[in-house]
Amino acid sequence: MIAKKLAVSLLFGAFAVGAALPADAQVKVGVVTSSTGPIALVGIPQKNSVPLLPATVGGQTVQYITLDDGSDPTATVAAFKKLITEEKVDAIIGPSGSPNAMGVIQFAAESGVPMLAPVGTAAVVLPMTEQKKWVFKTTQNDDLIAEALLEHMAKAGIKSVGFIGTADPYGDNWQKVFGEGAAKRGIKLLASERFQRQDTSLTAQGLKILSASPDAVLIAAPGSSSVLPQTTLFDQGYRGKIYQTHGAALPDFLKLGGKKVEGTILAASLMLVLDQVPDSHPSKKIASDYVAAYEKQNGSKPATFGANVYDAGLLLERAIPVALKGGEPGSAAFRTALRDALEQVKELPATQGVYNLTAADHSGFDERGRELITVSGGKWTLVK
Amino acid sequence: MNLQIVMLLGQDGITNGAIYALLALSILLVFTVTRILLIPQGEFVAFAALTMAAMQGGTPVRLGWLLLALAAAALVMDSHAAWRRDGRIAVRRGPALGVAYAAGLTALTTLVPLAEAGVALQALVTMALIVPLGLALYRVFYQPIAAAHPLVLLIVSIAVHVVLVGVGLLMFGPEGARTEPFSDGGLRLGMVMLNSQTIWVVAVSLALILGLYLFFERSLYGKALRAAAVNRLGAELVGISPELAGKASFALAALIGSLSGILIAPITTIYYDSGFIISLKGFVGAIIGGLASYPVAALGALLIGQAESFSTFWASSYKEVIVFTLILPVLVWRSLSHHGAEDEE
Numbered sequence: 005m006i007a008k009k010l011a012v013s014l015l016f017g018a019f020a021v022g023a024a025l026p027a028d029a030q031v032k033v034g035v036v037t038s039s040t041g042p043i044a045l046v047g048i049p050q051k052n053s054v055p056l057l058p059a060t061v062g063g064q065t066v067q068y069i070t071l072d073d074g075s076d077p078t079a080t081v082a083a084f085k086k087l088i089t090e091e092k093v094d095a096i097i098g099p100s101g102s103p104n105a106m107g108v109i110q111f112a113a114e115s116g117v118p119m120l121a122p123v124g125t126a127a128v129v130l131p132m133t134e135q136k137k138w139v140f141k142t143t144q145n146d147d148l149i150a151e152a153l154l155e156h157m158a159k160a161g162i163k164s165v166g167f168i169g170t171a172d173p174y175g176d177n178w179q180k181v182f183g184e185g186a187a188k189r190g191i192k193l194l195a196s197e198r199f200q201r202q203d204t205s206l207t208a209q210g211l212k213i214l215s216a217s218p219d220a221v222l223i224a225a226p227g228s229s230s231v232l233p234q235t236t237l238f239d240q241g242y243r244g245k246i247y248q249t250h251g252a253a254l255p256d257f258l259k260l261g262g263k264k265v266e267g268t269i270l271a272a273s274l275m276l277v278l279d280q281v282p283d284s285h286p287s288k289k290i291a292s293d294y295v296a297a298y299e300k301q302n303g304s305k306p307a308t309f310g311a312n313v314y315d316a317g318l319l320l321e322r323a324i325p326v327a328l329k330g331g332e333p334g335s336a337a338f339r340t341a342l343r344d345a346l347e348q349v350k351e352l353p354a355t356q357g358v359y360n361l362t363a364a365d366h367s368g369f370d371e372r373g374r375e376l377i378t379v380s381g382g383k384w385t386l387v388k
Numbered sequence: 389m390n391l392q393i394v395m396l397l398g399q400d401g402i403t404n405g406a407i408y409a410l411l412a413l414s415i416l417l418v419f420t421v422t423r424i425l426l427i428p429q430g431e432f433v434a435f436a437a438l439t440m441a442a443m444q445g446g447t448p449v450r451l452g453w454l455l456l457a458l459a460a461a462a463l464v465m466d467s468h469a470a471w472r473r474d475g476r477i478a479v480r481r482g483p484a485l486g487v488a489y490a491a492g493l494t495a496l497t498t499l500v501p502l503a504e505a506g507v508a509l510q511a512l513v514t515m516a517l518i519v520p521l522g523l524a525l526y527r528v529f530y531q532p533i534a535a536a537h538p539l540v541l542l543i544v545s546i547a548v549h550v551v552l553v554g555v556g557l558l559m560f561g562p563e564g565a566r567t568e569p570f571s572d573g574g575l576r577l578g579m580v581m582l583n584s585q586t587i588w589v590v591a592v593s594l595a596l597i598l599g600l601y602l603f604f605e606r607s608l609y610g611k612a613l614r615a616a617a618v619n620r621l622g623a624e625l626v627g628i629s630p631e632l633a634g635k636a637s638f639a640l641a642a643l644i645g646s647l648s649g650i651l652i653a654p655i656t657t658i659y660y661d662s663g664f665i666i667s668l669k670g671f672v673g674a675i676i677g678g679l680a681s682y683p684v685a686a687l688g689a690l691l692i693g694q695a696e697s698f699s700t701f702w703a704s705s706y707k708e709v710i711v712f713t714l715i716l717p718v719l720v721w722r723s724l725s726h727h728g729a730e731d732e733e
Contacts, residue, residue: 040554042661045562171705198705202665204407204656207400208700211393228564232657239583256563259445260657 030064031324031333033057034071034087035313036098041075042201045227047100049310050122052302056294057317062325064333073099080104081111088115094333095120095342097316100309102127102173105139113138116336118343120319122312124226124251125173126181129366140346141367142315144250144273144356144374146181152271152374153222153247154185156387160245162220164192166213168206168233169224171198178224178249194218201229210236220244226251227307231260238264245269250374254307258382268379269387273356275308276377276384286353286372290318294355311355318354319346397697403586403655404669405693406593407648411670412677412689413600414641419679420617421637423538424530427545429670430663431552432522432645436514437653438556438660441565443502443510450559451517452494458524459483459490465528483527486520493517507570515646522642523635534634549664556660564657567650589651596647597686600640613637669696669711676718688718 035054038047054070069091073079080099087093088111095118099105102125109128112119113135121128126145129136157165165186169175179196186193195216197209210233213221221244223233230252237246246268248257253272257265274281275291282288294314298306323345330341349368352359357373376387411429418426435451442449463483470478493516502510529548533540571584604610615623616633624630645667652658652666673689692711699710 040557044557048562199700200665200708202659202662203700203707204652204662204666205400205404205697205700208397208697209704211396212701212704215393228657231564231566260564260566 031061031066032069032091032093033066033320034069034084034091034093034096034098036071036073036080036083036087036096036100036104037313038075038100038104039072041073043075043101043226045307046309047072047075049298049307050098050100050313053294053298053306053310053313053317055301056297056314058321061321062328064324064328066320066324069093073104075101075104077101077104077107080108084108084111088112088117092334093117094339095320097313097320098122106173109135109139116339116343118339118346120316120346122309122316125177126367127173127177132364132366136366137363138343139366140316140319140361142312142319142354142356143367144369145367146177146249147185148369148371149250149271149374150178150181150185152371152376153249153269154182154189154191156269156271156376157186157191157220157245157247158189160220162191162245164194164216164218164220165247166195166197166216166218166221167193167224168197168199168209168213168221170226170229171200174226174251175224178222182222182224192218199225199229199233201225201227203232206233206236207240209233210240210242213237214240214242218244220247222247222249224249224251227254228256228260231257231265234268235261235264250308253377255305258379258384261379263382265379266382269376270378271374271376273308273311273373274375275311275355277375277386280386281375286358287355290353291355308356315354315356315359318352319349319359322349322352393701397701398694399582399586401694401697402690403583403589403693404696405690406589407652407666408670408673408689408692409686410593410596410644410648411667412673412685413597413682414644415667415671415674416677416679416682416685417600417613417617418637418641419674421613422526422530422534422541422634424541425538425545425671426638426641427542427549427664427667428525428552429641429645430665430667431549431556432518432642432663433649433652433666434556434658434660434663435521435552435560436518436646436649437567437658437662438560438565439514439517440510440567440650440653441658442560443497443505443513444567445565446501446503449497449502451521452490452497454555454559455517455521455524456487456490456494458521458528459486462524462527463487465532486524489520490524507568511650514650515643518646518649519639519642522638522640522645525642526635526638530638531631531634534630553661553664560660562660564659564662565653566657567653569654585651585655589655592647592651596644609636669693672712672715675715678722 037050039051054068059066071083073083087096097120102123105121105123105128118138120140120142122142124143128139129141167179169178183193195213197212199206199209223230230248234246248268248270250272252270253276274287278292323342326345327338327342331337347361347363349359349361357369359368361368377384378387415426415429418424439449439451466480466483467477529544569585570588604614612628613633613636616628669692670689673692674685676688677685695714696711700707
């Protein structure tokens with residue numbers, strides 16, 4: 005009896021949902037984020053940015069299908085397969101995490117669906133392979149950020165540096181990229197320590213760095229986990245220069261760090277210092293509009309991670325009209341044309357910088373995608 | 389590696405080890421009394437820390453709503469049980485008072501700004517939220533299946549843990565938080581600066597352990613709990629309610645968990661899902677004590693703290709591997725010394 009009632013109401017429910025869908029939805033875009041689980045801090049602003057993505061492009065309605073993978077790479081694979089085989093999407097934005105993205109590249113490539121990954125690690129697009137041709141990355145490559153930091157270090161006369169990074173692909177890649185860059189400039193890497201986001205104490209890592217006494221320390225950790233190494237070093241009496249990566253570029257960094265993160269140097273997109281960059285910067289207006297729209301909708305400022313998804317929308321907005329000449333949405337020809345069109349995107353200003361994609365570079369940022377920022381008086385300040 | 393580094397690492401290990409020891413004791417307490425492996429123990433820690441941080445940061449404290457929902461669920465379950473028994477719906481005073489208490493506290497935490505209230509009052513409000521949460525968890529999730537097989541209880545524990553982590557994400561958001569230290573400065577002991585928070589952690593842990601000892605040795609309720617742990621049926625025969633024993637052990641576990649959370653929050657950044665890994669280390673301590681001996685469990689937890697601290701110094705990437713591998717020789721030794729007589733209930 006109850007089961008029957010349930011079945012009837014489910015049936016009606018299904019009809020209601022079916023009727024609510026826009027009938028003319030033609031371009032289908034899947035979005036996979038980690039809005040729950042350990043990297044939810046990345047996934048939540050990304051999920052919240054989906055309603056801000058362009059709703060119509062080139063006269064076609066775009067339908068977004070959002071799935072959550074719970075930060076679990078296995079669930080990401082399931083979500084991708086569902087989007088590709090059941091929903092027959094034309095492109096996928098996501099996932100949030102680097103390991104999650106590495107695991108799904110082959111599925112996107114096999115079925116020929118362009119994938120726009122808002123993830124940190126450059127490994128999803130470098131080195132370029134036959135499979136990675138289908139992947140585009142909407143974040144600055146680590147080496148671009150590392151280059152800016154290394155330049156600043158060289159100018160400040162820093163000769164030796166210590167490294168603290170998370171024990172995950174983010175920390176791994178930074179150690180690699182930064183280590184290579186530092187060697188080129190003759191900066192010695194004296195100590196290299198790792199930690200987990202949930203660690204309750206970093207005393208040991210701090211002591212190890214202290215006993216090596218480098219001129220500066222680079223901390224490579226995503227989100228608010230970047231704070232604890234720095235406050236620990238401060239408490240232990242380290243007073244050298246501290247550098248952070250774009251992983252620390254979020255409002256909570258200042259809230260958690262307080263006075264102890266004063267003077268930190270980091271390189272990131274212009275989003276933290278929007279009001280300080282000159283109006284001539286191509287990204288200023290787009291980023292300000294995005295931040296305002298996001299704040300209106302969610303009542304809080306977005307972390308950079310959300311803007312990476314928004315940029316994926318802008319890339320699609322540029323590429324879809326071109327791809328429509330190649331085939332009908334929903335067909336393999338359209339998806340291939342979309343991939344080719346994405347690769348041709350030139351001088352596209354977006355929230356993070358300006359995209360210039362090529363067959364070899366699927367991230368496409370230049371120095372307009374990074375700013376040197378310091379913490380001064382408890383506020384993010386542009387380094388002039 | 390010189391003496392100063394050894395001292396600093398040791399201090400760090402003692403701070404963490406004291407927290408692990410507290411959690412090991414409460415896991416042990418709940419297990420012996422109710423046969424439940426309290427996996428959600430860590431959530432008490434994380435929720436307490438984040439609630440404190442929310443009060444200090446002036447952001448909304450949402451934990452009251454969870455308590456209110458659980459209290460309401462308890463009321464409904466109680467009325468339902470009364471209806472099944474007597475054929476009419478009756479509202480007993482206990483659960484009704486629980487709902488009123490939860491509603492009052494929710495109103496207090498949402499309406500009164502507690503940012504300027506001072507650490508002591510904030511800690512008190514936090515504990516007033518978490519301790520009944522422990523009670524309500526037992527009433528809603530465990531009491532109906534109290535007689536089930538320990539494996540069933542374990543599975544329910546895992547489920548409760550997973551649900552609470554999800555609810556924690558909803559209540560506190562994905563970002564970590566930290567609270568103000570209780571006091572600034574520290575104590576200079578020879579050449580090592582003792583961090584004031586370390587002193588707080590060690591002092592409160594020692595006081596709590598002493599308090600627990602007195603409670604179990606001297607008070608009637610404590611002795612009743614011990615009796616229930618030693619022999620459930622026998623305790624029931626002499627008039628000790630297993631329901632009361634279960635609730636009391638959960639309330640104690642929640643109290644210890646919330647204290648640990650309040651103590652650890654100024655030292656480190658706590659996330660909504662940090663609790664699990666912290667309580668897991670307490671659990672390893674409890675295992676070293678064979679899930680039976682309180683002093684050995686506490687010592688085991690202290691050992692974990694030291695092992696963690698020193699292994700991080702030598703090989704920070706392999707810290708967790710080293711800490712959790714420690715459990716293997718202990719298990720081997722225990723299984724060799726106990727010739728297979730472990731009963732499975």
